Amino acid sequence: MAKVVGLVNLHSDVSYEGLTERRPVASVSFLGRYGIIDFVLSNMSNSNVDTVGVLIKEKPRSLFKHLGNGNSWNFNSKSGGVSLLYNEKCANNALYNHDVNNLIENIAFLQKAKADYVVIAPAHIITTMNYAEVVEAHAKSGAEITVVYQRINNANETFVGSDYLRLKGKQVTEIKQNKGNRKERNISLETYVVNAKVLLELLKYAKKISSFFDLKDTLAYLCDERRIMAYEYKGFARCIDSYESYYKVSMEFLDMDISTQVFKSTWPIFTNTNDTPPTKYLKNAQVKKSFVANGVIVDGDVEGSILSRNVVIGKNAVVKNCIILNGSHVSAGAHLENVIIDKDARIEKKKELVSVGEPLYVKEGDVV
Structure with a gap:
């Protein structure tokens, strides 16, 4: 059975006005009792990914407090658990503080895990994605890298600033930024499955191309050099990439038709518990x-x-x-x-x- 490691990538330019002044996006409160990171961690847990690293960009204190030892998300600590990966050396330099440098600084995490595949996903895009299905499709395709996308018809309103994919069949030929000038786009959900050995190669390659290249830059650069495949995700997805979208998506969840797409008995959303009285x-x-x-x-x-x-x-x-x-x-x-x-x-x-x-x-x- 293939060994899969998860990485929650918090290296993004997303912020929510005052809400992220003293905390990262990942630990911002959502729906009264969750942190935004809970959704991607729950996806990892529900997909039987037991070894997870959290790539922390900045302001780690509240995230340390929220995650604790990771037991709230049912990760098997004997086979992995949650590791908080923080690159102190680059934390105060915006140009060098990116996911590639974080992984290089914490390379021992990947080496020790001895994984076959690595799943990389952001916190600010909320889905109920089964990563096991994506990994299975990736393995069958024979690809080195798979990018998960969703075909949407309102790209002029949502995911503006995110990447979109140009495809030839199921192969990615180009990765470009969505500028909101078209409605229909194959939007990247910034979720990737990469062969573990290939990821280690990419880290070295990215440094040779540019010290300022992050993982997204590197994948976009490699479209004509590597066989990068696409996986279409058709489930629930919302991008919380601004103060306005944080409010809008939060209010959207008050609609039962929306919230029941995420909160399902077969796909629990975990969070840390608090010893507080009833309402x-x-x-x-x-x-x-x-x-x-x-x-x-x-x-x-x-x-x-x-x-x-x-x-x-x-x-x-x-x-x-x-x-x-x-x-x-x-x-x-x-x-x-x-x-x-x-x-x-x-x-x-x-x-x-x-x-x-x-x-x-x-x-x-x-x-x-």
């Missing part, structure tokens, strides 16, 4: 179409919103179309619409916060 709905509580995590206390009107753990909504407060992160307090009588509140913030003095268009952001720990 309390007090006398004045009215809650509609919302995600409410455990430990929340509600004594107001909540609609179309996401409340993370230990959030308090005061008496007769109105909260609509908001995302409120862990431990924040909304005082009695406040009126919030279209607002994202970072963790441990308090809405006390300025009680009327209504935003039109882009959601208003309240910083972590602020008193408003």
